[in-house]
Amino acid sequence: MRRLFPLTADPTSAPTARPTSAPTAAAPAGVPLLGAPDSDREWSLEEIAEAYGYPPLGPDEAWLRANMVSSLDGAAYHDGASQPLSGAADMRVFGVLRGLADAVVVGAQTVRQEGYRPARARDAFRARRKAAGQPIAPAIAVVSSGLELDFDTPLFTDPLVPTLVLTGAGAPPERLARARRAGAEVLLAGEGAAVDPARVPGLLAERGLRRQLTEGGPRLLGQFAAAGVLDELCLTVSPRVTSGHAARITDGPALEVPADFTLESLLEESGFLFTRYRKVRRSPE
Ligand SMILES: NC(=O)c1ccc[n+]([C@@H]2O[C@H](COP(=O)([O-])OP(=O)(O)OC[C@H]3O[C@@H](n4cnc5c(N)ncnc54)[C@H](OP(=O)(O)O)[C@@H]3O)[C@@H](O)[C@H]2O)c1
Numbered sequence: 001m002r003r004l005f006p007l008t009a010d011p012t013s014a015p016t017a018r019p020t021s022a023p024t025a026a027a028p029a030g031v032p033l034l035g036a037p038d039s040d041r042e043w044s045l046e047e048i049a050e051a052y053g054y055p056p057l058g059p060d061e062a063w064l065r066a067n068m069v070s071s072l073d074g075a076a077y078h079d080g081a082s083q084p085l086s087g088a089a090d091m092r093v094f095g096v097l098r099g100l101a102d103a104v105v106v107g108a109q110t111v112r113q114e115g116y117r118p119a120r121a122r123d124a125f126r127a128r129r130k131a132a133g134q135p136i137a138p139a140i141a142v143v144s145s146g147l148e149l150d151f152d153t154p155l156f157t158d159p160l161v162p163t164l165v166l167t168g169a170g171a172p173p174e175r176l177a178r179a180r181r182a183g184a185e186v187l188l189a190g191e192g193a194a195v196d197p198a199r200v201p202g203l204l205a206e207r208g209l210r211r212q213l214t215e216g217g218p219r220l221l222g223q224f225a226a227a228g229v230l231d232e233l234c235l236t237v238s239p240r241v242t243s244g245h246a247a248r249i250t251d252g253p254a255l256e257v258p259a260d261f262t263l264e265s266l267l268e269e270s271g272f273l274f275t276r277y278r279k280v281r282r283s284p285e
Contacts, residue, residue: 001043001089001274003051005266042089042269045124048096051265052234052276054211062205064105064212065232066221067097068249072239075246076218080113085238089269094215097234099125101138101213103164103204107220108144111155116140118159135161139209142166142184143200143220145193147175151182159183166200168193198227222252225259232278233261239271 043051054063069085070076078084086094098104098119106116121136129136140155141164149156149165156163156179165179168190179186189195189203197220204212214224224230235249261277268274 001048001267001269002040003265004268004273005263040269043092045092045096045099045122048093049100049125049128051267052093052096052100054100057210060205062201062210062212063231064201064214064224064229065097065101065234066214066216066224066230067094067234067236068216068218068221069236069238070249071242071246072237073241073243074248075242075244076216076249076251077246078242078244082114085240085242086236087238087270087272089272089274090236090238093234093236093274095122096125097213098138099129100211102134102211103139103141103209103213105141105143105166105200105204105212105214105220107217108142108146108149109219110215110217111142111149113217115153116142116155117153118155118163119161121160134211137161138213139164141187141204141209143195145171145195147171147179149175149179151178151184156182156184164204166195166203168195196227197223198229200224201229216249218247218249218251222250225250226252226255228259230259230279232264232276235275235277237273237275 057063068076069082069090071085075085076082099122104119110116119137119140126136137160139161140159142149143166145168147165147167162183162185165184165186166189167186169188170191170193176186187203189199201212214221260280262280264276264278266273266275
């Protein structure tokens with residue numbers, strides 16, 4: 001893996017929490033790594049983790065990062081799964097982003113379609129998580145209104161930390177009871193059956209889950225983007241073309257005004273581009 005941007009000797013260019021002014025796009029002066037002799041070797045999980053640190057957060061602050069993969073022509077899945085777009089380096093980044101997170105927020109359709117399991121405790125992140133005061137694995141937080149989820153699967157019956165279910169107060173009561181019986185912690189984030197996406201980061205932060213990672217899918221991510229609560233997008237551009245009619249990585253109503261993001265870093269391995277963009281927060285007029 002090699003760093004294409006910024007060209008600096010310092011691989012740890014973590015963004016700062018909720019900046020109020022437009023960031024500078026200029027690369028800091030440093031030693032270009034592109035031509036370095038070992039610039040294309042496989043990075044350790046530790047090195048990738050250094051490159052993807054969350055910004056320092058105050059006790060009440062949350063940071064919602066998304067991690068998605070897209071084909072060159074913009075598809076978010078092929079044959080109903082993201083795996084055909086992914087590759088070895090993408091899976092390493094995926095694992096590292098989980099290893100850094102307090103909670104992984106995911107839409108119910110992705111859970112159903114990709115057969116989500118509980119997050120693993122991985123030795124590579126044990127010391128880092130302990131030092132950061134995190135449990136050994138992130139909690140998976142499933143967003144659903146209908147709660148048509150299989151509560152007999154390990155995601156609910158056998159997680160290392162209890163799986164969360166984010167839903168609305170109007171969700172089917174018998175399914176709510178079923179989720180609780182299965183051991184899930186149910187968080188109500190809406191008056192009807194739906195979750196208000198704008199409430200999700202704060203609700204999780206109240207439980208100490210401030211370093212947040214959403215893995216989509218596109219319909220959920222579209223809502224986070226539209227609600228203006230997406231702080232960071234880690235988008236893998238896969239060197240594959242799929243054509244067809246798959247959704248893009250956000251699938252929902254258009255934003256009234258397109259949201260601006262600024263490039264934090266760009267890594268490359270085997271033709272895959274690992275982009276990391278941070279939302280530009282404008283200071284109030
Ligand atoms: N390219 C990538 O990186 C990537 C990442 C993840 C997934 N995927 C792919 O994307 C596809 C699935 O994505 P998707 O967009 O169809 O679905 P999704 O976003 O994963 O899940 C949609 C479901 O989430 C629940 N949901 C979403 N917003 C909600 C809200 N505001 N309140 C309550 N519940 C809400 C609903 O569940 P209920 O129906 O239970 O109410 C809804 O049906 C799969 O093919 C998967 O492989 C790709």
